Amino acid sequence: MSNWADLTTGKRIKHLRGSDLTQQGLAEAAGVSLALVQKAEQDRGELSVGSLLKLANALKTDVAVILGQQSPRRGMNRDDRAALRHLSDAVHESALGQWDGVGDPSTLAELTEVRDLAWAAYWASDTAKVSSLASKVLMEGQVRLNSTTGTERARLALVLASTYRVAASCANGFGHRDLALSALTSAKLLAKEAADPVMSALLESTLSWIYLRGAKMPRAVSVAERAALAIEPSFSRAPRPELLAYGRLMISAAVAASRREDERAADDYISQALAAAARLGRDEKLYGTHFGPTATKAEAVGIQVALKNYGRALQLADQPDMKKLPKSMSKVARNRYRLDVALAQCEAKLYDRAADTLTEVALDAPEWVRHQALPGVIGKRLAKVSVARVRNISELIGVPLIA
The missing domain is CATH 1.25.40 (Serine Threonine Protein Phosphatase 5, Tetratricopeptide repeat)
Known part of the structure; x- marks a missing residue:
């Protein structure tokens, strides 16, 4: 197979569909029309973000893979994969009571502070820091929860619920929905206990x-x-x-x-x-x-x-x-908003302004951009006017925005 980024979007969809799934089968699984799948595989017209989400879910992949920003096998970089594995271990082991090796846990005040730092890291798109901080709260917090009662237990349950929620949010952002749902299940039980x-x-x-x-x-x-x-x-x-x-x-x-x-x-x-x-x-x-x-x-x-x-x-x-x-x-909210603006600028044929906006995002949050659908969508729109400009932006973030 050619380099994944060099394929067209249509060829990527066809490859991901494989020989075991027909175009009709993909259309039914995604909840879209057969005509949409046929046009997509023939690279006729532009796919909306909603259609990309549906196709990605039916193909059990991420939108960034369909757009060529990530390969189907490699997806995340090594650091992000390691961070999510660490986070997954903490989510499951803390909920299951596997706390061996956890000594004297931090105080409620200390755990609350670390929880807040984990959320700050999430909104700064720092996956490794989210994993490290959230894992500490989940493991130590569950140990302390197991030995406390009354008002402190209720307050600690809220800290843990919020920490499981940041773990769920982080996992969902990378397309790890099973981990996200597992973390959210634990969070909901704790929120119910805290009333x-x-x-x-x-x-x-x-x-x-x-x-x-x-x-x-x-x-x-x-x-x-x-x-x-x-x-x-x-x-x-x-x-x-x-x-x-x-x-x-x-x-x-x-x-x-x-x-x-x-x-x-x-x-x-x-x-x-x-x-x-x-x-x-x-x-x-x-x-x-x-x-x-x-x-x-x-x-x-x-x-x-x-x-x-x-x-x-x-x-x-x-x-x-x-x-x-x-x-x-937050950095994440700010850049998500900018991507929406850039796409609107493209559709209004304000191509220079759209390229400038996309460049702002690329410089501000290059790692975060890797896991977003819109940069690839915007890149393809801009490439109709200036392929060179899009390739320059791609070099800034290290992600191919066009084939």
Whole structure:
């Protein structure tokens, strides 16, 4: 087989499909039309992100593999693979009670601090650091949980639930959905023990994202919607944590609805999120989750891009408060937003601006870009105007964006 990156997207899909799965079988497994599969394998037209997600899930691979950013066998680099193996061991061993070798565990305050550092590492896209820090909390925290009672036990259960959640988020970002679901199962049990409805709601938001990455759009919507209804606040007197959780769930539902191209539902959900954000008044962070006016507007841009409303997306991005993003916005959120803007710029034929935006992302988060679908989609759009410019960006991040 030729170098994977040198193949066209259509040839990669055909190779991944193999001889055992027909085009009709792939279409049925992915929930798309036979015509879409045929056009994709013939490299006719552009695949939407939603279609790429569905095909990747049916082919049991990642979107980055279909786009040639990763090979089907090698995917992650060695450091990321080692970090995820370490994290997987900690998730499973801590839940199963395999704590041999763990001496005197850290205090609740110390474990809380390390949990916060693990979330900071996640939002900085530092997989190795997430793995190291989260593993420490999970192993030592479970030892301490086993010997404590009362209020301290409830507080420790929340720290552990939040740490399992960051492990789930990290795993899901790399397409390791089994590990993500395993970590989330442990987190939900701990949140139930602590009787914390906000944590439980945020865990459902993560579950919605796992279903979204697995191209299970209806389930992604229903999970978020059901959890939002359970915690729906009275806006006039709602506690801030409940507003944050409700708004985050509405964003999850809106994103999933937009991937189904259900514009009416997506607009309704994001309107609810914007209302919650306005009531909150500023961007806040709780249990590793960011929500507020800026975060919601950034998500709204991505939702309009998914719905192919590119002009509307650029109008939102051109609002004064979105021109200069706050320093509190995480690297991951900032660059995900920039990729949405770059795709909208491409579709509006603002190719130079799109290339500049993609370059910003490549320089800011080269490792993170490797596992994202949009850089490859944007690269193919830009290559129609300037192959040289796209190859230069590819060299910056060490990932081929075009064949």
